[in-house]
Amino acid sequence: MTDRADLCRELQDTWHxxxxxxxxxxxxxxxxxxxxxxxxxxxxPNRNLHGTAFAGSLFSLCVLTxxxxxxLGLKERGASGLIVVAxxxxxxxxxxxxxxxxxxxxxPAAFAASVEQLVASGRTRLALVCTIDADDKPAVIFExxxxxxxxxxx
Amino acid sequence: MTDRADLCRELQDTWHxxxxxxxxxxxxxxxxxxxxxxxxxxxxPNRNLHGTAFAGSLFSLCVLTxxxxxxLGLKERGASGLIVVAxxxxxxxxxxxxxxxxxxxxxPAAFAASVEQLVASGRTRLALVCTIDADDKPAVIFExxxxxxxxxxx
Numbered sequence: 001m002t003d004r005a006d007l008c009r010e011l012q013d014t015w016h017x018x019x020x021x022x023x024x025x026x027x028x029x030x031x032x033x034x035x036x037x038x039x040x041x042x043x044x045p046n047r048n049l050h051g052t053a054f055a056g057s058l059f060s061l062c063v064l065t066x067x068x069x070x071x072l073g074l075k076e077r078g079a080s081g082l083i084v085v086a087x088x089x090x091x092x093x094x095x096x097x098x099x100x101x102x103x104x105x106x107x108p109a110a111f112a113a114s115v116e117q118l119v120a121s122g123r124t125r126l127a128l129v130c131t132i133d134a135d136d137k138p139a140v141i142f143e144x145x146x147x148x149x150x151x152x153x154x
Numbered sequence: 155m156t157d158r159a160d161l162c163r164e165l166q167d168t169w170h171x172x173x174x175x176x177x178x179x180x181x182x183x184x185x186x187x188x189x190x191x192x193x194x195x196x197x198x199p200n201r202n203l204h205g206t207a208f209a210g211s212l213f214s215l216c217v218l219t220x221x222x223x224x225x226l227g228l229k230e231r232g233a234s235g236l237i238v239v240a241x242x243x244x245x246x247x248x249x250x251x252x253x254x255x256x257x258x259x260x261x262p263a264a265f266a267a268s269v270e271q272l273v274a275s276g277r278t279r280l281a282l283v284c285t286i287d288a289d290d291k292p293a294v295i296f297e298x299x300x301x302x303x304x305x306x307x308x
Contacts, residue, residue, distance in 0.1 A: 018203035021211050024178035049172035055217050055239045057175050060210025085209045089243045 007075055008032050011068050022064060025057055029068070034076065036105040037069040043099050053096035062090065062130040062142035065102040070126065070146055073106055077115050081148040086125070088144035096134045102142075104130040114148075122150040161229055162186050165222050176218060179211055183222070188230065190259040191223040197253050207250035216244065216284040216296035219256040224280065224300055227260055231269050235302040240279070242298035250288045258284040268302075276304040 008029040015022040026045050030038040039061060046057035063085055070083050110126065117124040125147045132140035162183040169176040180199050184192040193215060200211035217239055224237050264280065272278040279301045286294035 014203060018201075019208050019210075020199045020201065021175065021178060021208055021214075024175060024199075045174045045178075047172075047174065049168060050236065050238075054173050054175055054214075055242075056173075056210065056214025059213045059217070060175075060208075063209050063213070082204065084204075084249075085246060087243075087245050088209075089241075091241050092239060095238075 004032055004034070004072075004076075007072055011071060015064060015068075019064075021060060025060060027061060027064060030101065032069075032072055035108065036103055037065055037072060038101060038103040039065045039068060040102075041100045043097070046100055050095070051097070053100050055092060058092070058096065058100060058132055058140050059088075059090050059142070061100050061102045061132065062104075062140065063088065063144060065104045065130045066128040066142070066144050066146060069104045069106055069128065070148065073111055074115065074118075074148070079115050079118060081118055081124075081150050083146055083148050086145045086147050088142060090140065090142045092140055094134055094137065094139045096132060096139050098134070100132055102130050102132045102140075104128055118148055118150060124148050158186055158188070158226075158230075161226055165225060169218060169222075173218075175214060179214060181215060181218060184255065186223075186226055189262065190257055191219055191226060192255060192257040193219045193222060194256075195254040197251070200254055204249070205251070207254050209246060212246070212250065212254060212286055212294050213242075213244050213296065215254050215256045215286065216258075216294065217242065217298060219258045219284045220282040220296070220298050220300060223258045223260055223282065224302065227265055228269065228272075228302070233269050233272060235272055235278075235304050237300055237302050240299045240301050242296060244297075245295045246293070247295070248288055248291065248293045250286060250293050252288070254286055256284050256286045256294075258282055272302055272304060278302050 048054040
């Protein structure tokens with residue numbers, strides 16, 4: 001799984017280098033098994049004035065985790081593209097008072113269809129669900145639609 | 155309008171002191187007229203890897219602007235409470251390639267009813283819409299539901 005570890009390092013480096021807010025959040029990849037990506041952020045830089053996790057940090061962690069699982073899945077299949085989020089809905093069910101850990105799983109058949117469409121038409125979209133738990137219960141549920149445009153290298 | 159200017163300064167200080175991500179985003183209050191709050195964040199600390207505004211920064215700016223207009227409105231009416239966002243939906247219509255400026259307006263009758271309910275029952279909720287324009291067109295549309303709990307000072 002060296003390739004996967006390398007890809008996860010590249011993903012984390014990209015976030016920290018190119019997205020200042022991701023660096024400020026101190027996010028880090030926890031695990032990736034080919035379908036599920038888990039990303040963590042410590043509470044301290046992500047707290048709100050109540051001492052729990054800031055809604056904006058929770059959203060940012062979700063949107064990056066969904067972006068990351070797409071980026072990794074495309075890379076593993078030798079594909080690539082510009083990934084952007086188009087639309088999202090987030091529900092805050094309970095406060096998160098410890099470190100923030102988000103996970104997002106791609107469904108293999110839907111992901112494969114999405115990659116095929118990207119290769120065939122230069123564009124695809126995929127809906128993903130990311131969750132953050134607190135005390136083993138879902139505290140945050142994020143549903144986002146990502147759009148991928150094939151890259152045209154000049 | 156000294157009171158309003160003081161309140162806006164207090165709001166901005168609260169954000170920078172108690173929410174590290176708001177400080178990292180370098181957000182600042184632009185204007186508040188009693189109904190509409192405008193908040194700005196420079197692009198540089200809020201960029202993504204495409205050089206435009208990061209989706210998480212855009213969301214965070216919206217969620218804080220909505221929170222801020224509620225906080226200011228409550229303060230101006232001598233009320234207060236713990237304000238949290240419960241649910242939100244954000245649509246990204248186009249990329250934002252300059253500074254991020256968000257505005258949120260409360261509807262006077264709905265806001266007054268909400269304050270009355272807070273005073274009467276100790277709890278209220280209010281739906282708000284925040285927008286960020288790019289090239290004079292709506293680029294980001296955020297709809298959030300905020301819940302306010304009356305504070306019990308000990």
